[in-house]
Amino acid sequence: MRVAHVVPTDRICWLLLRRRLTHLLAAGCEIDILCGRAPDSGAAGGVDYESGLSDLGFSVRYLPFEREISLWTDARTSIAMYHVIGRGDYDIIHTHNPKAGLLGPPIALLAGAPHVLHTVHGFLFHDLTRGLYHAAALAAERWTAFWSDHLLFQSEEDLSYATQRRFKCADRLHHVGNGVDETYFDPAAQPEVGNTKRTELGWSSDEFVVGTVGRVVEEKGYLEFFEMAGQLAKTHANVRFLVVGLFEPEQSDAVDPFELARRHGIEDRCQILQGRNDMPALYAAMDVFVLASHREGLSKSLLEATAMARPTVTCNIRGCREVVVDGETGLLTPLKDVAALHQAVARMHDDDDLRQQMGDAGRQRVIENYTESIVARRLLDIYGALSNGQAKATESP
Secondary structure, eight states: OEEEEEEEEHHHIIIIIHHHHHHHHHTTOEEEEEEEOOTTBSSTTSBOHHHHHHHTTOEEEEOOOOSSOOHHHHHHHHHHHHHHHHHHTOSEEEEEHHHHHHHHHHHHHHTTOSEEEEEESSOSSOTTOOHHHHHHHHHHHHHHHHHOSEEEESOHHHHHHHHHTTSSOGGGEEEOOOOBOTTTSOTTTSTTHHHHHHHHHTOOTTSEEEEEEEESBGGGTHHHHHHHHHHHHHHOTTEEEEEEEEOOTTSTTBOOHHHHHHHTTOTTTEEEEESOSOHHHHHHTOSEEEEOOSOOSSOHHHHHHHHTTOOEEEESSTTHHHHOOBTTTEEEEOTTOHHHHHHHHHHHHHOHHHHHHHHHHHHHHHHHHOBHHHHHHHHHHHHHHHHTTSSOSOOOO
């Protein structure tokens, strides 16, 4: 079976999809990746994503993608995508992320692709979105749904939302979830790696490390995280902050974490890192993981931290509240509520037993529900049904 995965950048594919696609490759799928180059892709001091993906057995075909709307670039991308898909003899075109979902499905159908799938990695709107932005975001989601033969969802709540609002017929809406490699993110594999990493960072075992991981943009909750950090630092002398960011200065909502650290008076207590390949060790160095994100599908960093048996504090939004069972594997706080975020992290700071219990329960929950092998099996079942002719692309939504 020949499948093309359409992703805005090679970096997204490397960070979020490569382990899952490796499972599909091992199951006999031939995988092409159609993507744009990330700003740090192959640059001096950057990452050679192309070689990394090629070494795993994927064929990488570059398109002039940009993650934000750009009429001229989007037109060039559409033309290039049309020719690649038209000549590729693909059985399935599978798109990911909002931008690929806007362009990929209609172009794939025009190019004659037999089956077009799109994975919803999280709606463009969150629980409190209202007004014109919400209407535009919902219209974009419906556009993608219209042109896709099947929609795949990471979040069960997103699936429920789409089903209730009839994005497509129910048999064309599927839950696939999200997952991590539980053998790679395993705290038992290297029990001392957290303390070793703390030493490298200049911190001792007596200090309390609050961490966050994600794209360095406003919607990932960095404004709330740093405001909470500033408040916590005033009352807890042993607190330190670890930020592992994916910097995207080209994004309209990009933030400067170094400036935020200075603004809130924690620059001497905060380590801000990027481009890391030692994520299990960095998670292990944390006492608590915080994700103040405004919207998620099913957060990869939240799953990774939970797999590393880190107790978590996150917002009570779709996706996050699926991963975190409030009071059992972590604590949920209202969206954009800095005071509640501060209170939850302070509670974690003051209760060693609670952190241990939540961390252990969280890892068990990941193993049972959120592994890459589970997601890959669901995808292979859907691909198999399509190849066997059980779900031909004839539906009108």
